[in-house]
Amino acid sequence: MKGTNNILLAGFGGQGILFAGKFLAYMGLLSGKNVSWLPSYGPEMRGGTANCSVIISDDPVGSPIVSRPDTLIVMNLPSLDKYEDAVVPGGKIFVDSTLITRKVRRTDVEVHYIPSTKLADENEMGTLANMIITGKMVKEVGGFELGDIDKTIDKIVSARRENLKTINRKAIDLGFSYAE
Amino acid sequence: MTEPVLMKGNEAIAEAAILAGCRHYLGYPITPQTEIAAYMAKRMPKVDGVFLQAESEIAAINMVIGVASTGRRVMTSSSSPGVSLKSEGISYLAGCDLPALIVNVQRGGPGLGGIQPSQSDYFQALKGGSHGDYRNIVLAPASVQEMAALTVKGFDLADKYRMVAMILADGTLGQMMEPVSISEPEAASTEKPWALTGTDCKRAPNIVNSLYLEPDALERTNIERFKKYALVEENEVMYEEYLMDDAELCLVSFGITSRIAKNAIVAAREMGIKAGMIRPITLWPFPKTALLAAADQCRAFISVELNMGQMIEDVELAIRCKKPVFLCNRTGGMIPTPEDVLAKIKEVNKIGGAQA
Structure with a gap:
């Protein structure tokens, strides 16, 4: 990731949108970048849609609000409807194709469809669809070492929960190696 | 400095307060x-x-008034409607010359308003907010690191001048995470001979009070207090x-909008427009001298x-209306984009303003 990455993650509350964002922000921090993480904290997070702005940059972060993402991760249809047009031309959209059945309408962006919720169910990691789609994003956006992933997981998952580290790592790998 | 960790602005304030020696929240x-x-409940x-x-x-x-009377470092925090409820106590703290740190993570108002970020308590924090002649030191952080640093600074200034220091943040700064390094500050050793710590029958009792029924005594007290305020403005x-x-x-x-402004300034300079910014970190004392100097250099x-335009009045006063001052604002919890x-x-560049 050279320059600045403006990432927006969006989905339902409970899908782990904020956690996936925290993973990306920490990965940026551990690889020596400037980062910011800003959640939605309105009534929507109490059972509705959740979203999260993450900026990873070589320069100090100005506004932490991502209004024109170059990378969009969406895990439900209302989020795709809401943010599809906000993506900058040439940007990347990552779609959970289990939960979003329509295609992206934009033709000037790069789109990746990952059935992350289905993959999570099949691999008995029901709550980790967020990390699967994030793994795919890390692969496609590039710029990170695989070692950064382990370091990041060590940082954000409590040491008392070793089993969670393993399964988060496995979920990210699933997404990272997923062939469309 | 310790290795940076990601923390929410709210958490950074809480951790910094503890490191600054605050043991009463x-x-x-x-x-x-x-x-x-939540952080204080866990850590204290x-x-x-x-x-x-x-x-x-x-x-x-x-309760803050009570703890402050004993000379201990004490803080409370709230958001806009809650700070309105605290405002009577803030006036009493001022009237008793007590140090305390008060945090306002602002949300949209007036009334119950909303819960999204705002800076609409500027007047409340700066222009009284409660009754009587008084000032608060008002600090305006613009990053999570500053949320921590200005919390420590706020305690030091409050103790040094025996007055309220207020952190005027907003919902964005409170909720966002950024890398922050917080290390134990050097212990500030402000003697507090005025504090109510028990006389042990060895000295006359100290009195903490804001009631002066003799008007000449109250006038003298207020004039003395304003000499202290003049020192704050000077230093x-x-x-x-x-x-x-x-x-x-x-x-x-100031605060979160200054970061949005920075993005816009970079973009403006790429188009050949020479824009810059003065970001007040202390809103009181306001950087009047720097602004007045800029009025000789800038067109607008x-x-x-x-x-809806609150700080703009202080900008106009500071530059003595030498140059036009324009307003760029959103309100009610809305935030302008760098493009706005x-x-x-x-x-403003097109209409030009006055000649420098």
Whole structure:
């Protein structure tokens, strides 16, 4: 990731949108970048849609609000409807194709469809669809070492929960190696 | 400095307060600052401190008065409607010359308003907010690192001048995470011979009181207090100048909007418009001298704020209306994009303002 990455993650509350964002922000921090993480904290997070702005940059972060993402991760249809047009031309959209059945309408962006919720169910990691789609994003956006992933997981998952580290790592790998 | 960790602005305030020696937190939950109370609830018992969720904001601020009287470092935090409830107590703290740190993580108002970020308590924090002749030191952080640093600074200034220091943040700064390094500050050793610590029958009792029924005594007290305020204005002004060396347009902005303004200034400069910014870090004392100096250099000023135009009045006063001051604002919990600010810069650049 050279320059600045403006990432927006969006989905339902409970899908782990904020956690996936925290993973990306920490990965940026551990690889020596400037980062910011800003959640939605309105009534929507109490059972509705959740979203999260993450900026990873070589320069100090100005506004932490991502209004024109170059990378969009969406895990439900209302989020795709809401943010599809906000993506900058040439940007990347990552779609959970289990939960979003329509295609992206934009033709000037790069789109990746990952059935992350289905993959999570099949691999008995029901709550980790967020990390699967994030793994795919890390692969496609590039710029990170695989070692950064382990370091990041060590940082954000409590040491008392070793089993969670393993399964988060496995979920990210699933997404990272997923062939469309 | 310790290795940076990601923390929410609210958590950074709480951790910095503990490191600054605060062992008494009295509060009442309200969005978007509840993480401060949650963090204190978790941490205070581990450092033999007191976390107390009061029955209301009013109770909390009166407990703050009690702790402050004993000379201990004490803080409370709230968001806009909650700070209104505390305002009587803030006046009493001023009238008793007591140090305390008060945090306002602002949300949209007036009334119950909303829960999204705002800077519409500028007047409340700066222009009284409660009754009587008094001032608060008002600190305006613009990053999670500054949330921590200005918390420590706030305690030091409050002790040094025996007055309230207020952190005026907003919902964005409270909720966002950024890398922050917080290390133990050097212990500030402010003697507090005025504190109510028990006489041990060895000295005359200290009295903490704001009641003066004789008007000449009250006048004398107020005049003395304003000598102290004059010292604060002389010694404690903090601000950041951003690309001001050759600036022709001067943006003035604090807190979260100053970061949006920075993006817009970079974009404006790419288009050949010489914009810069003066960012007040202390809102009181306000960086009047720096602004007045900029008025000789710049054609126009743009006040960027999250309200209907409050700080703009202080900008106009500071520059003695030498140059036009324009407003770039959103309110009610809305936040301008860098593009909105850039559009205003372009508009002001076109109409020109006065000649430098």
